[in-house]
Amino acid sequence: MIRIGNVDTRDVCDGVADTAWPSGPQVRVQPFHPGQVLGSLTTRAPHSFAGRNPRFGPPREVAVPPPRELRLLYWRKTTDPALALPQLPADTDIRVLLPDVPEFDLLREDLTAADVPYRSVAYWVEDEVISTVGAEGETLPLSVATALTRADGTVITWGAQVLEQPAYDARDAFEKIWDSHEEPGLVDPPRLVPAADLVPASWLSYLPFERLNPAQAQAAPVVLNSSDHLVITAPTGAGKTVVGMLAVLRAILGEGRKAAWLVPQRSLTDELDRELERWRGQGLRVERLSGEYSTDIERVRVADLWVATTEKFEAICRASSLQTALSEVGCLVVDEIHLLGSAGRGPLLEALLARVRGVDSPVRIVGLSATVSNAAEIAEWLDGRLITTSWRPARLTWQLPVIPASSDRKADNALRTRTAVELTQWVTGDGGSVLVFCGSKRNVRSTALALAAARGAPCSGIDVDDIDRLHEVCSSAGIGLHYKDWEFKRQAEAGFRNHDLDVLVATSTVAAGVNLPARAVIVRDTQIGLDSLDVAMVLQMFGRAGRIGAGENQGWAYLITSELERANWQGALVDGYTVNSQIHASLPDHVLAEVVQGRITTVEHAEQWWRRTLCHHQGDDDIEPVIEAVDFLIDHGYLAQTARPDGSTQVTVTELGLLTTRLMVNTEVGADLRTILAELPVPNGPDLAEDLLIHVLAVIVPELLLAPVTDSLRPVVATVLKAGGHRDRLHTTTAVSGLGAANAYTPGDLAQAALLLVAHSPELFVRGSRVVAGLPSSTIFPILEQAPRYFAWLAAQGYLNTVHPWVAIVAADLEQRVRWRRCGPRRGAGRLLWMCEEMATPLHVKEFVPTLWASATTAGMTAPDWPNPTPPRHCKLEPGDYTLLLRERTTGCVLTQGIDEVSVDNIAAGILIAWNGRTTTSTVVTGRAAVDIPPRSADEPDDADRGAAIFTRRGDYTALGWLAENYNTM
Numbered sequence: 001m002i003r004i005g006n007v008d009t010r011d012v013c014d015g016v017a018d019t020a021w022p023s024g025p026q027v028r029v030q031p032f033h034p035g036q037v038l039g040s041l042t043t044r045a046p047h048s049f050a051g052r053n054p055r056f057g058p059p060r061e062v063a064v065p066p067p068r069e070l071r072l073l074y075w076r077k078t079t080d081p082a083l084a085l086p087q088l089p090a091d092t093d094i095r096v097l098l099p100d101v102p103e104f105d106l107l108r109e110d111l112t113a114a115d116v117p118y119r120s121v122a123y124w125v126e127d128e129v130i131s132t133v134g135a136e137g138e139t140l141p142l143s144v145a146t147a148l149t150r151a152d153g154t155v156i157t158w159g160a161q162v163l164e165q166p167a168y169d170a171r172d173a174f175e176k177i178w179d180s181h182e183e184p185g186l187v188d189p190p191r192l193v194p195a196a197d198l199v200p201a202s203w204l205s206y207l208p209f210e211r212l213n214p215a216q217a218q219a220a221p222v223v224l225n226s227s228d229h230l231v232i233t234a235p236t237g238a239g240k241t242v243v244g245m246l247a248v249l250r251a252i253l254g255e256g257r258k259a260a261w262l263v264p265q266r267s268l269t270d271e272l273d274r275e276l277e278r279w280r281g282q283g284l285r286v287e288r289l290s291g292e293y294s295t296d297i298e299r300v301r302v303a304d305l306w307v308a309t310t311e312k313f314e315a316i317c318r319a320s321s322l323q324t325a326l327s328e329v330g331c332l333v334v335d336e337i338h339l340l341g342s343a344g345r346g347p348l349l350e351a352l353l354a355r356v357r358g359v360d361s362p363v364r365i366v367g368l369s370a371t372v373s374n375a376a377e378i379a380e381w382l383d384g385r386l387i388t389t390s391w392r393p394a395r396l397t398w399q400l401p402v403i404p405a406s407s408d409r410k411a412d413n414a415l416r417t418r419t420a421v422e423l424t425q426w427v428t429g430d431g432g433s434v435l436v437f438c439g440s441k442r443n444v445r446s447t448a449l450a451l452a453a454a455r456g457a458p459c460s461g462i463d464v465d466d467i468d469r470l471h472e473v474c475s476s477a478g479i480g481l482h483y484k485d486w487e488f489k490r491q492a493e494a495g496f497r498n499h500d501l502d503v504l505v506a507t508s509t510v511a512a513g514v515n516l517p518a519r520a521v522i523v524r525d526t527q528i529g530l531d532s533l534d535v536a537m538v539l540q541m542f543g544r545a546g547r548i549g550a551g552e553n554q555g556w557a558y559l560i561t562s563e564l565e566r567a568n569w570q571g572a573l574v575d576g577y578t579v580n581s582q583i584h585a586s587l588p589d590h591v592l593a594e595v596v597q598g599r600i601t602t603v604e605h606a607e608q609w610w611r612r613t614l615c616h617h618q619g620d621d622d623i624e625p626v627i628e629a630v631d632f633l634i635d636h637g638y639l640a641q642t643a644r645p646d647g648s649t650q651v652t653v654t655e656l657g658l659l660t661t662r663l664m665v666n667t668e669v670g671a672d673l674r675t676i677l678a679e680l681p682v683p684n685g686p687d688l689a690e691d692l693l694i695h696v697l698a699v700i701v702p703e704l705l706l707a708p709v710t711d712s713l714r715p716v717v718a719t720v721l722k723a724g725g726h727r728d729r730l731h732t733t734t735a736v737s738g739l740g741a742a743n744a745y746t747p748g749d750l751a752q753a754a755l756l757l758v759a760h761s762p763e764l765f766v767r768g769s770r771v772v773a774g775l776p777s778s779t780i781f782p783i784l785e786q787a788p789r790y791f792a793w794l795a796a797q798g799y800l801n802t803v804h805p806w807v808a809i810v811a812a813d814l815e816q817r818v819r820w821r822r823c824g825p826r827r828g829a830g831r832l833l834w835m836c837e838e839m840a841t842p843l844h845v846k847e848f849v850p851t852l853w854a855s856a857t858t859a860g861m862t863a864p865d866w867p868n869p870t871p872p873r874h875c876k877l878e879p880g881d882y883t884l885l886l887r888e889r890t891t892g893c894v895l896t897q898g899i900d901e902v903s904v905d906n907i908a909a910g911i912l913i914a915w916n917g918r919t920t921t922s923t924v925v926t927g928r929a930a931v932d933i934p935p936r937s938a939d940e941p942d943d944a945d946r947g948a949a950i951f952t953r954r955g956d957y958t959a960l961g962w963l964a965e966n967y968n969t970m
Contacts, residue, residue, distance in 0.1 A: 057568030229384025236543020725756025
């Protein structure tokens, strides 16, 4: 029988690490210090979302108090085989839930003799008393008390009695389990319906099964015989994918139109793509679209079915080249449509569906979802129908093991790990398989290692960041690991499916849709990074338990909670997931996207669009937020406005707005970046310029600011920052260590450290090492994947003249160096890498840029300025397009700076910008042009930097001064 573990806690002393910004050898004495200039940045970023404190579980809104419980009841959950019930009045409703293990046989006999109803549940771990019985047998308000237990099974303490809502939540949770375990076994096996009874004969070969289960058979007639929008809800594991297939086949085979299938994660595009492989064999053109794969526009255009993440599909919607293909889409299947309520993915999905919802829409929406409490409201918003079923192929029992609360994160982690290990051992010892979900990659590795050690594997001396040894020892113990950039994740998936591994430890990447079922699911952590898990994610994780694909007809799910958060989690899980709109937080982004796609051209149109959103449908009638969003976009240069003769205000997208929506940069983040960078004095050297730009991005961009880092790595981050990312300065004298070293960390430090290493020590990335300057590649990988998008956004604004030229040129160089870090590019390599990308073409960049780069550098080329009109061997451009590329470089142009003006000659086309400190002037160039150097503003120092640069629309640039010396060539 399992018991919940406990560990000692230790205090951690506070301390401050010594950090400093290095001044590189090429930088003159600076008139300002980065720390002084940027010290207040973190307070100026309203979009830098502080994570919700998860100590007390998810927040709940209970509008109406529950009716008072009038029964005399005493309901008991127990793990004590020596349980002795108190004396209770004869008319008391007594119930007992207890473990289904032999040690409780005697207690079962005693309960039977006393005529006390009980139900035995396998893998039972909870101790709880729910009662209205007073000391004198009187009826009191409903209360609940929960126990903490030690690893040896003895009770540490019973918590205080709790009244009101938590007591009613505990009662309802008890009743759900009691009712589901009414019979020792399950109900009769479901009656399967031959697919041929419901589906056209010519379509049957596209389905994975010859028979449909009850949920599928219930949905199929409505899917196939109507054109209504649908929301289909069923418990996880009920086979909703087949329902989606029917909707897609109706559009493609029945109507001759295209279809799109949206999934929330990249990993799910892989899963669904594998399931649809048989469709390709039968002639259907299925294209998978996600950020991991290059896109052949022509193949996308002619595809019958697009399988895409919501983000990728939205990017396609914003691409003018695919508008004709989009007009042929007849069905949009939305997997996990309940993610409308997700703060991260919900707003984008809501904006997308707001365009196509309604009874007159030419695009049919078929939303698939696990059970949500307000599914009818979602269907009503879509002007569609709801199909809901409670049938589930396996019985699911969920529990909330409770651990002592601790303010020491290490102690809390140890408690959660020990509990997860003990639960896993219990289930696997009985021949079952287990999925363990963790809130971070590091927790995946540490938990897997602890599980391997508990199985007797030789784990001594193995560090959780030693990937090869960790994989070897865990695999030998039957344990797999899975997260986004774990290089053995495919092997782990296959091993778990084939039952070669009986434990899989994973992040949330396999929580939704990926077919990795198990007997039991253990959710080790109640937070991901700084944010609390949401109820929808927990329910998705729970849904992996007891799926037929694993040969199971029952499932057990556990969410490990502290004593402070358990009550709220119990209530939230009893309530189920409610979808609430989250679009307010990013409203300007979605208004801008609608303007770009021509659906909003006036403020009145914006108001009409707002009325189509879920947010408005759920009762937010105030149109002021959407008007404020339009004003914000105009104020920050994303939109322009003109007055119409009829008195209305027309809004049109600017080039900055087009760029922002194409790269899907948050408009508020973009506005803050431009505001901060415009206020900075112009640096007079490359080291400081790069450090400034990296620092600004790290503290303004939420994905970089909030990148998670473990306590053990914080001293390493501090050491890298102290060395400025320079490999030759990383030695014992710069190491940050000792008491409090882990506390010398502020948000954004990890991002700065990772980007500084790329900027100043590119050679560290050439071999693809798993550890870079003491930082695991898996920790810094997400940062290095996100940052180039923001560098590219700033770089493209050089031609738009919406940021200072130094920002655009330094950002352009950093974007290429970060993206192609495996090539080890030095400062100034950006232009050559840009040329390689242009020659490779977007479809082949991953394959051929490294090859073209190697060929060019081997030949001694340091810039894209070669005169040879013959394309290189691996150039993918047609000869005419290659000639055009040569003409559209800045190669050969002559920039000349005089006393009062700057001139340029021999340039096909571009924009010339001159500056004097922060002040700039510009002119459009065709062939040749000149522009006056602007007067210096009064607040600029006397030695403010003066210079000039020219940018082409295609993306090349050249400059004068220190920018020319460092960024025109390597």
